[in-house]
Amino acid sequence: MKAKDFAGVYPYLVSPVDSRGEVMAEVLGRLVEYLIQKGVHGLTPLGSTGEFAYLTWDQRRRVVEVVLEASKGRVPVVAGVAHTSIREAARQAREMEKMGVDGILAVMDTYFPVPPEGVTAYFRAVAEAVSCPVVLYTNPSFSGTNLSPEVIESLLSTPNILYLKDASANTGNLLTLMNRVGDRLKIFSASAHIPLAVMMLGGVGWMSGPACVIPGQSVRLYELTRRRQWDEAIALQKRLWNINRIFQKYALAPCIKACLEIQGFPVGPPIPPLQPLKGAALQEIEGVLKSLQALP
Numbered sequence: 001m002k003a004k005d006f007a008g009v010y011p012y013l014v015s016p017v018d019s020r021g022e023v024m025a026e027v028l029g030r031l032v033e034y035l036i037q038k039g040v041h042g043l044t045p046l047g048s049t050g051e052f053a054y055l056t057w058d059q060r061r062r063v064v065e066v067v068l069e070a071s072k073g074r075v076p077v078v079a080g081v082a083h084t085s086i087r088e089a090a091r092q093a094r095e096m097e098k099m100g101v102d103g104i105l106a107v108m109d110t111y112f113p114v115p116p117e118g119v120t121a122y123f124r125a126v127a128e129a130v131s132c133p134v135v136l137y138t139n140p141s142f143s144g145t146n147l148s149p150e151v152i153e154s155l156l157s158t159p160n161i162l163y164l165k166d167a168s169a170n171t172g173n174l175l176t177l178m179n180r181v182g183d184r185l186k187i188f189s190a191s192a193h194i195p196l197a198v199m200m201l202g203g204v205g206w207m208s209g210p211a212c213v214i215p216g217q218s219v220r221l222y223e224l225t226r227r228r229q230w231d232e233a234i235a236l237q238k239r240l241w242n243i244n245r246i247f248q249k250y251a252l253a254p255c256i257k258a259c260l261e262i263q264g265f266p267v268g269p270p271i272p273p274l275q276p277l278k279g280a281a282l283q284e285i286e287g288v289l290k291s292l293q294a295l296p
Contacts, residue, residue: 008041
């Protein structure tokens, strides 16, 4: 079967988990249905907003299982895989592919510093463990590992490494990479960037937590960039910036979970030791949602 091409808006899904540690399948399935109805182009469970670092393997597996069941093949599902160990990350990738995901979002979790050779070995091993497309994810602010243009270029000898989700906040590195590898690697923006700018440089879309909260507006922005209606796209990007601002101001998953709770999706609190937002933070978030006409 030919692999699906990935492009467009891919929400990083939250992971609703109750006080007993059970994944709340009903609300996650309802969120998946809502996002698909709003026109998103794909779904990414177990990204940063999915709190993957705080989930057991059984919980991770269940989250992906629910997303696959609810999406019913209507959009690609690209599941996050992360671990400190190469062996375990490769095992997770193989298991996710067996479950039926369309791609793997490869994240490197670290404790001790890892030299470039180790970083390269990790991502190559994850990709070689599967036959589906792999999205490299660089987010040095959280993972402690930076994928340099040199490391990324060396990884492209692995045929199924086809995409990069860039959250490095270094546009210069991104331009360097684009100039070096051309169309061999397709670029997804992170929500911490201005997606419009990455699209203007040749990106193919974005993977982000805020797209869970403003899916329709996100899809509209993507469509404007595809039609090169830059003036309208710039105006919309400016209006939408507030959702990214609060996403950066407050912790990622607690912020998006708070937004979804306000919107009527009882996804529950963030997973401990993360803490739920309270008081003035919730008031600010509700005000932003209201200003974007993102309340039910």
